[in-house]
Amino acid sequence: MLSALVFSVAIGAVFIPPGTLTRMLVSFFPGVRLQLDWPETFNVIIFSIRLPHTILIAMTGAALSGSGAVYQGLFRNPLADPYLIGVASGAGLGAVLAMSLRWPNDLLGLFTIPAAAFVGATATVILVYFLARSGKSMPTTTLILAGVAVGSFTSALTSYLMLRSEGEVRRALAWLLGGSSMSGWDPVMAALPYIAIGLGALVFSGHPLNVLQFGDEQAQQMGLNVERIKAFLVLAASLTTAAAVAFSGVIGFVGLIVPHLVRILWGPDYRHLVPLSILGGATMLLIADLLARILLAPQELPVGVITALAGAPFFLWVLRRAKERSFW
Amino acid sequence: MVGMLEIQSLYVGYGKETVLADFTISVRPGEVLALVGPNGAGKTTLIKAVSGVLQAQAGMIRVNGKDLNRLPAMERARYLAVVPQARNLPAAFTVWQTVMMGRTPFLGWLGKASEQDRARARWALERTNTLSLAKRRVDELSGGEQQRVLLARALAQDTPILLMDEPTAHLDLQHQSNLLNLTRRLAEEQDLAVLMALHDLNLVALYADRAALLVEGRLRAAGTPSEVLTPQRLSEVYQIPLHVIAHPEYGTPLVLPDGRQKVSTSST
Numbered sequence: 001m002l003s004a005l006v007f008s009v010a011i012g013a014v015f016i017p018p019g020t021l022t023r024m025l026v027s028f029f030p031g032v033r034l035q036l037d038w039p040e041t042f043n044v045i046i047f048s049i050r051l052p053h054t055i056l057i058a059m060t061g062a063a064l065s066g067s068g069a070v071y072q073g074l075f076r077n078p079l080a081d082p083y084l085i086g087v088a089s090g091a092g093l094g095a096v097l098a099m100s101l102r103w104p105n106d107l108l109g110l111f112t113i114p115a116a117a118f119v120g121a122t123a124t125v126i127l128v129y130f131l132a133r134s135g136k137s138m139p140t141t142t143l144i145l146a147g148v149a150v151g152s153f154t155s156a157l158t159s160y161l162m163l164r165s166e167g168e169v170r171r172a173l174a175w176l177l178g179g180s181s182m183s184g185w186d187p188v189m190a191a192l193p194y195i196a197i198g199l200g201a202l203v204f205s206g207h208p209l210n211v212l213q214f215g216d217e218q219a220q221q222m223g224l225n226v227e228r229i230k231a232f233l234v235l236a237a238s239l240t241t242a243a244a245v246a247f248s249g250v251i252g253f254v255g256l257i258v259p260h261l262v263r264i265l266w267g268p269d270y271r272h273l274v275p276l277s278i279l280g281g282a283t284m285l286l287i288a289d290l291l292a293r294i295l296l297a298p299q300e301l302p303v304g305v306i307t308a309l310a311g312a313p314f315f316l317w318v319l320r321r322a323k324e325r326s327f328w
Numbered sequence: 329m330v331g332m333l334e335i336q337s338l339y340v341g342y343g344k345e346t347v348l349a350d351f352t353i354s355v356r357p358g359e360v361l362a363l364v365g366p367n368g369a370g371k372t373t374l375i376k377a378v379s380g381v382l383q384a385q386a387g388m389i390r391v392n393g394k395d396l397n398r399l400p401a402m403e404r405a406r407y408l409a410v411v412p413q414a415r416n417l418p419a420a421f422t423v424w425q426t427v428m429m430g431r432t433p434f435l436g437w438l439g440k441a442s443e444q445d446r447a448r449a450r451w452a453l454e455r456t457n458t459l460s461l462a463k464r465r466v467d468e469l470s471g472g473e474q475q476r477v478l479l480a481r482a483l484a485q486d487t488p489i490l491l492m493d494e495p496t497a498h499l500d501l502q503h504q505s506n507l508l509n510l511t512r513r514l515a516e517e518q519d520l521a522v523l524m525a526l527h528d529l530n531l532v533a534l535y536a537d538r539a540a541l542l543v544e545g546r547l548r549a550a551g552t553p554s555e556v557l558t559p560q561r562l563s564e565v566y567q568i569p570l571h572v573i574a575h576p577e578y579g580t581p582l583v584l585p586d587g588r589q590k591v592s593t594s595s596t
Contacts, residue, residue, distance in 0.1 A: 207439025211429050213418040221379045221412075222485070223405030223433035268420040271439060 052185045056247060057289045057303070058282040059188070061254055063195045063244035065281025067237035068255025069262070069274050070202050073209040074233050075143060081255035082241040084144060086124045086151030091238075091245040093154040094120020096161050111190045117246035118194065121238040124150055129234075187247040198240030199278060205233055206271030213268070251304045253311040254281050254288075260315065284311070330357045330519045331391045331407065331488030333378075338387030340370075340377040346385060347373045348545045357488065357519040360512055362526045362536035364556070366566055369542040371525035375493045378523065379410045391489055405433040409485035411492040414474035419467035423477050426466055427452055430484030452483035455514065472503030479510070490515070492524040496531060504528075508535040529557055529583040534575070541565065557581045 064082060071080040082088040098116035128150050132143040208229045211219045220226045262276045288306040295301060333355040340348040348370040355361045363371045376382040378389055380401060389396045391407045431445040453459040456476045475495055482490055496504040512535055515522045526532050532539050533553040540550040543565050549556045559572040562583060569586035
């Protein structure tokens with residue numbers, strides 16, 4: 001089942017550029033020699049624009065649904081995703097704050113955006129955590145309510161900031177809708193370390209997530225250091241989310257739907273669920289991005305619009321098919 | 329490993345409030361000790377404190393002389409396993425996956441199981457009569473089967489001490505009896521020390537070697553069920569008149585409420 005997804009990612013990635021681009025991408029892989037029968041400008045288009053864009057999109061999809069799967073497991077709530085507990089909004093606020101202070105043009109400046117987003121995300125998580133905490137325990141319901149409230153608040157702050165910085169309103173709005181308006185290799189390089197570290201940590205956390213499904217109490221009794229593991233997972237997932245939001249904006253549904261699709265198809269074991277969600281998220285966002293670019297060509301739709309427009313009905317279809325068995 | 333559980337002058341509570349005070353008892357290998365008492369007496373609190381979910385305010389919890397209070401969760405889980413009530417279980421895991429999670433204290437972060445882990449899980453399934461259910465999803469099982477799976481999970485944990493929190497609460501008569509017989513048999517065969525919160529006094533009398541009566545967070549009496557479950561004491565503790573008669577076959581105490589209260593017919 002793993003190979004099926006790797007395969008579909010490969011097809012998605014290769015399928016994106018039609019015609020010549022396909023062959024050019026193939027030639028990108030080492031060992032493959034093709035006749036260089038395309039103009040030099042094509043190289044620029046592919047390797048400086050399309051390829052980094054594709055990689056950024058794949059990274060974003062992987063990050064959002066990987067951390068979405070982890071949030072769902074962490075809070076034992078099928079609705080949990082980077083947005084529900086306010087992390088993404090917090091990251092967005094951090095990123096917009098960084099941008100409004102100085103729109104960064106160099107790589108160093110770009111590195112600060114995910115850092116600011118991470119600070120925003122982590123600050124939000126900590127705020128939500130302390131708001132939701134009652135005594136020594138943290139009930140999930142309170143956590144999500146606090147997350148939604150803090151998320152709305154930070155979103156409002158973000159909107160305010162964006163309206164204030166007039167010249168960049170259009171650009172910022174496109175970013176917020178998940179337009180992935182940044183291009184070139186710089187954002188890829190800036191986001192890569194964050195996402196690699198975050199996802200790297202999450203991929204191997206399947207077993208503790210499985211045990212956490214029995215509730216904090218039983219998990220502790222089965223030998224898990226629940227508080228520490230939860231803090232670790234929240235930080236890793238927030239880091240991942242922050243990097244994704246910082247460069248691709250707010251893209252809904254990927255973090256929510258993909259983990260559920262994987263769960264319906266391959267079961268609840270987080271040791272498979274997290275990696276498959278990462279692969280599935282990359283695949284789904286690549287397809288959505290492809291659609292966004294070709295549907296109204298030469299105009300480009302924000303990816304977020306596609307993920308919601310196509311993702312929601314598809315999800316509902318799968319949900320209905322799986323109805324007779326609870327997959328959660 | 330065979331082990332004796334010793335609880336000494338234990339104080340447990342939430343925040344500054346103390347729910348359980350000065351509690352001392354020990355459970356020997358092979359013995360089933362039942363914690364009884366009215367709702368809110370502190371039975372569940374005690375189970376939580378001994379299993380490390382609640383930090384004790386003072387006192388000692390020792391297995392073979394080793395103080396568990398200082399141990400991290402993973403090490404503590406090698407000394408004692410908990411059988412919780414079969415409620416809100418993750419529905420989609422299979423029985424096998426569920427029981428394998430009992431091996432957590434022996435697995436690494438990745439949860440990679442060795443042949444030894446699998447053998448222990450298989451053994452636990454066999455002993456609880458759930459091997460044939462291994463591939464089934466947990467939500468396809470009956471309440472009695474789910475409870476046996478949780479017992480198997482605790483057995484897979486391979487600990488000398490077993491804690492059980494109202495394991496029969498949602499079971500019918502047949503499954504209550506089966507589960508407690510099974511627990512007793514396992515305690516004897518494996519030399520397990522079993523500490524079980526159980527509010528059904530008649531089950532306690534039939535299946536427990538000893539009983540400890542908790543009232544308002546304090547130990548009121550401890551001893552064999554016949555010693556602890558006397559009509560005077562129970563009537564006082566439960567605040568309704570109670571009869572205690574002898575079981576027709578075993579002579580163990582059977583507790584009956586003293587009939588009905590008179591229905592008031594006055595119109596005021």
